[in-house]
Amino acid sequence: MPAETYDVRPIGRVRSPLTDPAQAPKQGDEGAPPAEIVLDPAVVAGTAGLRPGAEILVFTWLHQADREVLAVHPRGDRTRPVTGVFATRAPHRPNPIGLHRVTIADIAGPVLTVHGLEAIDGTPVLDLKPVLGPTAQR
Amino acid sequence: MPAETYDVRPIGRVRSPLTDPAQAPKQGDEGAPPAEIVLDPAVVAGTAGLRPGAEILVFTWLHQADREVLAVHPRGDRTRPVTGVFATRAPHRPNPIGLHRVTIADIAGPVLTVHGLEAIDGTPVLDLKPVLGPTAQR
Numbered sequence: 365m366p367a368e369t370y371d372v373r374p375i376g377r378v379r380s381p382l383t384d385p386a387q388a389p390k391q392g393d394e395g396a397p398p399a400e401i402v403l404d405p406a407v408v409a410g411t412a413g414l415r416p417g418a419e420i421l422v423f424t425w426l427h428q429a430d431r432e433v434l435a436v437h438p439r440g441d442r443t444r445p446v447t448g449v450f451a452t453r454a455p456h457r458p459n460p461i462g463l464h465r466v467t468i469a470d471i472a473g474p475v476l477t478v479h480g481l482e483a484i485d486g487t488p489v490l491d492l493k494p495v496l497g498p499t500a501q502r
Numbered sequence: 503m504p505a506e507t508y509d510v511r512p513i514g515r516v517r518s519p520l521t522d523p524a525q526a527p528k529q530g531d532e533g534a535p536p537a538e539i540v541l542d543p544a545v546v547a548g549t550a551g552l553r554p555g556a557e558i559l560v561f562t563w564l565h566q567a568d569r570e571v572l573a574v575h576p577r578g579d580r581t582r583p584v585t586g587v588f589a590t591r592a593p594h595r596p597n598p599i600g601l602h603r604v605t606i607a608d609i610a611g612p613v614l615t616v617h618g619l620e621a622i623d624g625t626p627v628l629d630l631k632p633v634l635g636p637t638a639q640r
Contacts, residue, residue, distance in 0.1 A: 369509040370563050370626070372597045391634070407596055409572040413589030420588075423599055425508050434547040450558075450630035451551030458545055459510045459628040461561055461599065488508070490597040492588035496529070 372425060374488035375410075376403035376474070382484045385428060389482045390439060390453070396482040401489055403474040414471060414492070422464040423491040424483050429460030462487070465495065510563060512626035513548075514541035514612070520622045523566060527620045528577060529591070534620040539627055541612040552609060552630070560602040561629040562621050567598030600625070603633065 380399035382388045389395050401422065403411070414420065433456035438444045449457040462483060470477040518537035520526045527533050539560065541549070552558065571594035576582045587595040604616040 369511045370565070371507040372510055372599075373507045375596050407572060407588075410586040410588040410595070412573060412584070412586035414586065421601070423597070427508070434545060435550060446550070448548040448550035448552065450545075450548040451632055453631055453634065457548070457629060458513050459561070461510075461629050463559070463561075463601075463631065491595060491599050493591055493601065494589055496591065 372490050375407045376489040378483045378487040380485045388484050396480055399481040401476040405474050408474050416468050418468050419495040421493045422466055424462035425488040426455040426460035426462045429455040431458055510628050513545045514539055514627040516621045516625040518623045526622050537619040539614040543612050546612050554606050556606050557633040559631045560604055562600035563626040563628055564593040564598035564600045567593040569596050
């Protein structure tokens with residue numbers, strides 16, 4: 365049905381001591397070390413208004429994922445029943461977009477230091493968005 | 503810096519009475535009408551485990567966005583100072599990925615009826631993920 369495709373162009377990359385997907389925590393609140401988002405200098409103007417202490421959503425492209433997978437054992441636990449990928453946070457899915465809620469610790473030009481990012485070193489970053497409160501802060 | 507690009511392949515499309523971006527609410531909690539997500543039949547196996555009543559995140563490709571924009575007046579309000587797109591939820595940004603938190607009302611094969619989706623009719627859908635609680639429900 366949906367015939368056309370679109371190209372995503374990374375705006376930067378993750379720099380992290382995490383290098384092995386098997387060793388990385390499955391979610392950022394499960395012990396991820398501090399990491400950096402190193403932006404392409406061409407997009408730095410897009411960070412105006414971001415501040416240390418703010419929570420943001422980081423969108424990544426999970427470049428090592430298997431895009432053909434449609435069902436998995438949640439969290440790789442074979443005792444759990446096979447579930448559709450859209451009902452899980454498994455990296456494997458047709459469009460392997462990762463969503464990470466992190467806190468900005470520091471901003472220095474194109475480099476954002478963040479807490480709570482479980483993506484591995486080198487992961488392409490696609491977008492950053494502010495976390496929305498229930499009301500106005502948009 | 504990040505030279506390579508990746509292709510996103512829509513898994514479905516939004517079917518909605520909203521057709522004009524200028525008329526659509528800026529967020530789903532601002533009065534979006536019920537809408538449908540019509541999936542490609544090839545990916546329906548990925549929905550196993552989704553249930554009516556569940557909250558999910560819908561990732562879309564905002565195909566009418568301007569990808570060259572790096573700074574905007576938030577919510578199009580010219581009385582607000584120009585802000586980097588990564589500090590706003592503006593659709594215009596280098597990778598115009600939309601994030602929508604919706605509630606599933608019904609599932610019928612490849613068609614999910616949802617509440618709270620403010621995307622316009624025809625918007626490509628890239629991914630669905632469950633909303634995570636603070637703990638286990640993954």
